[in-house]
Amino acid sequence: xxxxxxxxxxxxxxxxxxxxxxxxxxxxxxxxxxxxxxxxxxxxxxxxxxxxxxxxxxxxxxxxxxxxxxxxxxxxxxxxxxxxxxxxxxxxxxxxxxxxxxxxxxxxxxxxxxxxxxxxxxxxxxxxxxxxxxxxxxxxxxxxxxxxxxxxxxxxxxxxxxxxxxxxxxxxxxxxxxxxxxxxxxxxxxxxxxxxxxxxxxxx
Amino acid sequence: xxxxxxxxxxxxxxxxxxxxxxxxxxxxxxxxxxxxxxxxxxxxxxxxxxxx
Numbered sequence: 001x002x003x004x005x006x007x008x009x010x011x012x013x014x015x016x017x018x019x020x021x022x023x024x025x026x027x028x029x030x031x032x033x034x035x036x037x038x039x040x041x042x043x044x045x046x047x048x049x050x051x052x053x054x055x056x057x058x059x060x061x062x063x064x065x066x067x068x069x070x071x072x073x074x075x076x077x078x079x080x081x082x083x084x085x086x087x088x089x090x091x092x093x094x095x096x097x098x099x100x101x102x103x104x105x106x107x108x109x110x111x112x113x114x115x116x117x118x119x120x121x122x123x124x125x126x127x128x129x130x131x132x133x134x135x136x137x138x139x140x141x142x143x144x145x146x147x148x149x150x151x152x153x154x155x156x157x158x159x160x161x162x163x164x165x166x167x168x169x170x171x172x173x174x175x176x177x178x179x180x181x182x183x184x185x186x187x188x189x190x191x192x193x194x195x196x197x198x199x200x201x202x203x204x
Numbered sequence: 205x206x207x208x209x210x211x212x213x214x215x216x217x218x219x220x221x222x223x224x225x226x227x228x229x230x231x232x233x234x235x236x237x238x239x240x241x242x243x244x245x246x247x248x249x250x251x252x253x254x255x256x
Contacts, residue, residue: 007215007218009219012211012215014207014209015207017207043210047234050236050237052237053238
């Protein structure tokens with residue numbers, strides 16, 4: 001492979017017309033790694049006539065993957081927040097928590113930190129009283145940065161309308177700044193860690 | 205020359221980037237079965253441009 005920058009031979013073992021070599025193969029971009037390689041060679045009349053190699057190919061998987069479909073991944077991540085809104089308005093805490101990874105965390109705008117779907121669901125259920133028949137929830141202003149194919153840093157604005165505040169009054173508009181990491185595991189996107197803050201209007 | 209010695213001398217040459225010498229340890233009709241690709245002969249495995 002042309003990306004190989006160094007071979008570090010560890011041992012060569014020979015027996016009759018067969019020999020095995022174990023070496024570390026150091027590679028550079030697009031697959032920087034140090035990989036243990038085993039090769040079995042057969043020789044005849046002082047020349048190699050057959051060889052095969054085996055090594056852990058996972059560091060090289062990206063070299064053979066297709067182009068990253070960023071739009072599809074952004075749609076999938078937005079879909080999580082669509083589920084969030086639907087669950088928020090229907091008061092379904094478990095559904096709302098299901099968009100997080102099992103060990104995910106959320107710091108809601110009113111404070112606190114909840115880890116794991118069970119703790120989140122319990123907290124979300126406690127917010128059910130803030131939802132009225134006229135409540136709405138909309139995510140806008142998404143910004144995505146894919147750290148790699150399976151990890152994205154995302155921020156967005158959640159706008160709640162007609163929700164009951166801690167003072168018991170209905171707030172016509174509550175903008176919330178949301179920042180989160182999304183991760184893909186086993187082909188499905190989830191929120192890993194999310195931090196939310198009540199947005200403060202910019203000074204005029 | 206036993207297989208272990210052939211292999212050691214082949215890789216000594218490869219590591220020293222002496223591809224002419226390395227190529228001399230390959231039978232023209234050798235086959236290399238790699239994880240990503242199989243090379244059906246020595247010229248496919250080690251193109252002449254590398255060893256000329």
